[in-house]
Amino acid sequence: MQLILLGPPGAGKGTQATRIGEEFGIPPISTGDMFREAIKKKTPLGEEVAQYIQAGELVPDELVLGIVRDRLAQPDTAVGFLLDGFPRTLPQAVVLDQYLTEKGQKLTVVIDIEVDPEILVMRLSGRRICQECGAVYHILTKKEQQAGICDHCQGRLIQREDDYEATVRNRLTVYTNQTAPLIKYYRDAGLLLQIDGAQPISAVYQGIITGIRQRLGQ
Ligand code: ADP
Ligand code: ADP
Ligand code: ZN
Numbered sequence: 379m380q381l382i383l384l385g386p387p388g389a390g391k392g393t394q395a396t397r398i399g400e401e402f403g404i405p406p407i408s409t410g411d412m413f414r415e416a417i418k419k420k421t422p423l424g425e426e427v428a429q430y431i432q433a434g435e436l437v438p439d440e441l442v443l444g445i446v447r448d449r450l451a452q453p454d455t456a457v458g459f460l461l462d463g464f465p466r467t468l469p470q471a472v473v474l475d476q477y478l479t480e481k482g483q484k485l486t487v488v489i490d491i492e493v494d495p496e497i498l499v500m501r502l503s504g505r506r507i508c509q510e511c512g513a514v515y516h517i518l519t520k521k522e523q524q525a526g527i528c529d530h531c532q533g534r535l536i537q538r539e540d541d542y543e544a545t546v547r548n549r550l551t552v553y554t555n556q557t558a559p560l561i562k563y564y565r566d567a568g569l570l571l572q573i574d575g576a577q578p579i580s581a582v583y584q585g586i587i588t589g590i591r592q593r594l595g596q
Contacts, residue, residue, distance in 0.1 A: 379404055379458035380483055381590070382465070384560060385491035386553045387546070388501035389575045390582055392514045394491070395462040397583055402590075404458040409466075411512050412445055413437065414538075434540055434548035436556060439469050446470075447477065458486075466557045471564075487593050488564040489586055491575035495550055502546045508533040520579065 379402050383391040392408060399406035413431060416424035423445070427437045436442075446464055449455070465471040478484060493501075504517040510533025515522050522528065526535050540549065564570045571589040575582055 379486045380478065381458070381460045381486055382488040382564075383460065383462045383491065384488055384557070384564070385575060386493065386495075386498055386557075387549045388498040388505070389491040389493045390501075390579065391462045391491060392512075393520070393579060394489075394583055394586060395460055396513075398586060399460050401587060402458070402460075404460050405454050406460045406462055407446075407449055407455075407464070408462040408512075409437075409442055409446065409464040410462075412449070414512070431540055432545075434545040434552060436466055436552060439467060439473075442466075442470060443473055446474075450477070465560060468559055468563060471560055485564075485567075485569055487571050487590055488569045489589070490561055490564070490570055490572045491582065492572055493575040497576055498550060499543070499546055502541045502549075503543060505541050506535040506537055509536050510534070 381398070381402075381404070383395055383398075385391055392410075395406035395408065413424070413427050417428050417431070418424070423441065427441060430437045442464065446461075450459065461474075465474055475485075501516065501519075504519070506515045506517065506522075507513065508515075508528035508531060511528060511531045513528055513530050513533075514520070515528075515535060522535060527533070528535060539545070561570065571586070571593065573582060573585045573589065577585070
């Protein structure tokens, strides 16, 4: 099963990715998480991508394609994968198609989570993530049990620097200009599953699972 999660920043991709991955036994792969990990570890890749992420711009395609190629070459992806935050540009989508064709694989479904911009700003400004494991929280809609501490690993919760309001607006513009065209690309390919992401987390999840099962004829 080869899945893609598409949708603007704050739509709920990361939140849903973990659960969908568990449901189907496939690894969720988040390019944003991989970049944040590289920045934290101060690797050469981390140094290179930090400025783009900080500014709310996209990381150049060559750098993104490099890490995705390496990740998809790992043996745990033999059963499939769930891409969260990739592809984000048409060239990335085209290269992914070529790569899958070479491997004799095909995309199963592209899940597009749709949410209005005003809600996105609220979601991103209240988002907190675990510094250690990347788990996602929200100050209003998904609170941790013990203030400032991750429920899963006891790590410290922080606000992402690119979630400050000025950067958020730029990220939403970047999404509209560079990533939204992928909706048509995948619709034309007959792969798109659109989900109303303004619903509560569990309803979004149910919509996704039901939609995927329908596609698979299960
Ligand atoms: P969000 O979950 O808010 O949509 P991500 O964690 O997916 O954000 O990504 C954070 C940042 O990492 C993006 O704003 C962008 O700078 C960079 N990034 C992640 N994935 C990609 C990609 N596929 N192409 C280009 N840049 C990316
Ligand atoms: P993305 O990966 O698409 O950028 P996240 O999964 O990180 O989005 O979610 C963004 C913020 O919105 C997080 O703080 C998360 O807890 C919250 N959130 C996610 N889905 C919902 C939802 N359906 N309803 C309310 N808040 C949500
Ligand atoms: Zn944690």
